[in-house]
Amino acid sequence: MEKIVRVDTRKRHVTQYQVTEEELHWGGRGFIAHVLLREVPPNCEALGRRNKLIIAMGLLADTNVTTTGQTSIGGKSPLTRGAKESNVGGGAGKKVARLGIRAIIIEDLPTKPQTDILEVDARGARLVEAPELKGLLVDETVAALRAKYGKKVGIYCIGPAGEMLLHGAGIACPNDGDEQIRFAGRGGLGALMGSKGLKAIVIDDADTTYKAPIANPELMNETSKWLSQALLTHPKTENRNLFGTPAILALANSSGLMPTRNFSSGSFELADKINGETIRDTILARHGKTGRPCVAGCVIQCSNVFVNQVGYKTVASLQYENITLLGSNCGIGDLDDIAELNHLCNQVGVDAIETGAAIGVAMEAGLLAFGDAEGAKDLVRQIGTGTHLGRILGNGAALTGQVFGVRRVPVIKGQAIPGYDPRGVKGNGVTYITSTMGADHTAGNAFETLSYMNVLDKQGQVDISRTLQIRASLLDTLGLCLFVRPPFLKKPENFGKLLEGRYGWKMSEREVVALSFDTIKTEREFNQRAGVSEKHFPIPEFMADEPLPPKNAVFDVPMEEMSSMWDGFVPDKLL
């Protein structure tokens, strides 16, 4: 059976115990939601003694189902002040699962500033002081940990931004072989990890004796195979494999929803220079890599390795969100500049979305010009060195806007809006406002609705966002990547089959939806008690007042419709 590891950072004491029958039903984001509601006072200080950093594996994490190496990392967010789950690929998650660990719950605060490593292995877990890691960049930290622990361990770590408790800080997770640095970027969880005195968590699954109890191996294998096959033959997968997430950039731009110059436009005149095709061509011409996995066993393999003109890795993976926020949103249209900015964010350990938005706000304030790539890089470097200006930017777009008296600040619930302007795809606006996660596209991305509905019409957006939020929450609870959605749309019953295969639970589609909704409902309860309901954090006013060129829509979905969207919701079908 699966176990939970609890780490008391004050007493420097670790306990382990088997999950209860109730906890067994909580996976990934759902596990985080329940622990938050059960154990963390919703009105507590996010970087105080009462908050907890929770690393939780999805319900299918210890199976061989594709993409299930995703880790859910969460806690009360310093940025949104609500429940937060940030999902990350990389190599560590699968190793946590192989150790039979459902979750690691990190509690309390050390009595004095610490730079610790949490070692987790088959013998147990322990805090180890590592002052030599203090202040290191993410790559430096990974290198130091490799020197100490070898190539096979999994790593979660923070950069200097997390150590400084900057609210834009994320948690890095390299993949196997360290080709890529993935980030649990959103919500300032790097600051939460930093507050616990933790520089890194090292997962060594070498001597594990855990074997996942598969209730129905035949059903499990069959459904797992179906998923891999269905993904491999799905046209979206091929597109993602070839072009990665930047595949959508051209459409985002032509649809007029791509954040440009601090969300003052939805299309960027240099979009052709930074779109998916250009990225692929550039990478191939320079002998970089495309079609790379971020977790072991992923059949989609949407990642890339962006290299500079002499073929040296700049950043991996270069993704749509980061390109828009660090690129078009800052008026920067050069891929090498954008890749380097992304790399710098990864090194100092800040969310590239939040940081790109913050730089856009700083440009709006006149600190530097839109398009000033060298100036932007300097700002990110300053985050890492902790100058006053760097600390401002590193705390994200909302704080940067406050400090510099900027009125056009693209945040909802204190968190920067990602690469889909709510005026250009209104379903995303609904998600940003109503989701428990604040402005987070992964909580229910309506980009796909471009192909089947009028994304500028305020009608119907609440309904579609609700459906998308349920789907997103389900995947985050099972531990699947969001990109596995397409095949399930025709066979939603296969979610239940996977759970039956692993646990023996016989779940109807309705019960699967209820499992997903349970996560959302639990987070909503936490958020309401924390004081961050949607009705208190509406659309930024400039997005209600200023039409977004070139489509010239404002965001106009009524708050009453949004704030009541879950009232009387009865789990039914996934579609």
Add this chain to the structure above:
Amino acid sequence: MEKIVRVDTRKRHVTQYQVTEEELHWGGRGFIAHVLLREVPPNCEALGRRNKLIIAMGLLADTNVTTTGQTSIGGKSPLTRGAKESNVGGGAGKKVARLGIRAIIIEDLPTKPQTDILEVDARGARLVEAPELKGLLVDETVAALRAKYGKKVGIYCIGPAGEMLLHGAGIACPNDGDEQIRFAGRGGLGALMGSKGLKAIVIDDADTTYKAPIANPELMNETSKWLSQALLTHPKTENRNLFGTPAILALANSSGLMPTRNFSSGSFELADKINGETIRDTILARHGKTGRPCVAGCVIQCSNVFVNQVGYKTVASLQYENITLLGSNCGIGDLDDIAELNHLCNQVGVDAIETGAAIGVAMEAGLLAFGDAEGAKDLVRQIGTGTHLGRILGNGAALTGQVFGVRRVPVIKGQAIPGYDPRGVKGNGVTYITSTMGADHTAGNAFETLSYMNVLDKQGQVDISRTLQIRASLLDTLGLCLFVRPPFLKKPENFGKLLEGRYGWKMSEREVVALSFDTIKTEREFNQRAGVSEKHFPIPEFMADEPLPPKNAVFDVPMEEMSSMWDGFVPDKLL
């Protein structure tokens, strides 16, 4: 009848109209509360188009009752995100009242950055561009306005901090003769004024033809005389006249509730150097002034003029809150240093309480040492010049704490705690948490309870805070200074007599309490809709966890008791 002036800063258009019968019953803080709830979306951006800056006179402002020159200034606070009323003395309020104006409501935002003067006089009101005032310090602004408008006008203005929209900015109001600069300091209302493009409001009552309709002149005069006489013969008044608000410093220190070194102690080893007696002795020895009024017709006259060693004015008036926050809280025990810090805050136009707390937090972060007076002065100067660090500090203690990763941040609802540590006088903790105003002693100061109850016992604090909040709200609604309370304690019916004298309303004590509660209730409704209920903003965790030396109490009044304190409240008696 009294009128309302509305200023549309976008259309640069002014309208005036008579108050309705309903509005006639709204005074000062109550007027602000009702306009906020009626006209301002509670979840709006505080510095956006939908918020309003409201300048409102109390119900007795156009009478000759002592202290009624106080102005209530309010709006949705950028700092607390809730309803805000900040009360200020000075010369302008009485002139507003003499013009027959109950309130000035300033709406919307200019389409481009403006530096305007709002001229208000017997002919009407108008916005006048005044780019020459841009960036001027408060004294410079006042001098420029005197040169243009003469010595007899009333002035409200902001310093550079308000122009920069820093959330710690206040609104200055010189008294007649400009001896003193009073501040509507709390809640960041200077930023709200700055957002409207307003550098100053100039009140010229020279040609007024308004005569307040006094319903019962005899009763009015009689009760007014009683109040003045009763105040003059009350021992507290004499004490306040001799020593001003610093009169309480020695007791605050010996009681162990005086904020010291970022709220790490409740008593300061240099208290003797900065207490009321020392201040009086110093001022008299240097030929400064004590016993000065801040509004015309005040019989208490608690203000002083603190001068330097050669008799030149440093600041007027030097008050308890500012001495503790800029002094003991920063480990600074020299009166000249504190007075200069206070003067600098007044010049750049920031709340000295918020700024003192922010400097204390910066000292805790290690930016400068506790006791470094020159370093502290440099910080305040940097606020005025808008350096990155200055902008951080100028946004207050909460933001400063976030930027520098400080855990011990003495704020409630985003606003700095004033000169009474909640652990040392628990009634104040209850007020800070439950009042609509955030951490604001003027919303119900329990300092007086030192003389009649155990201020360290968690029992009974909610009851006393409720009583004090009702009293404070009543005075803010009538437009009386908080210091007129003592005589009313024996004759609470005289509140009703004053209102009957002015308006002919026959109000029982219960109805007077209901009038006060109506203000609180209205603000609470606004705050709840804005998402800033007390249960989301509890005591800072360090005050629940760290005993405060020397009395070593923690703040332990249960939240359930506080959050339910107005449930089923029935207005009854004032005591």
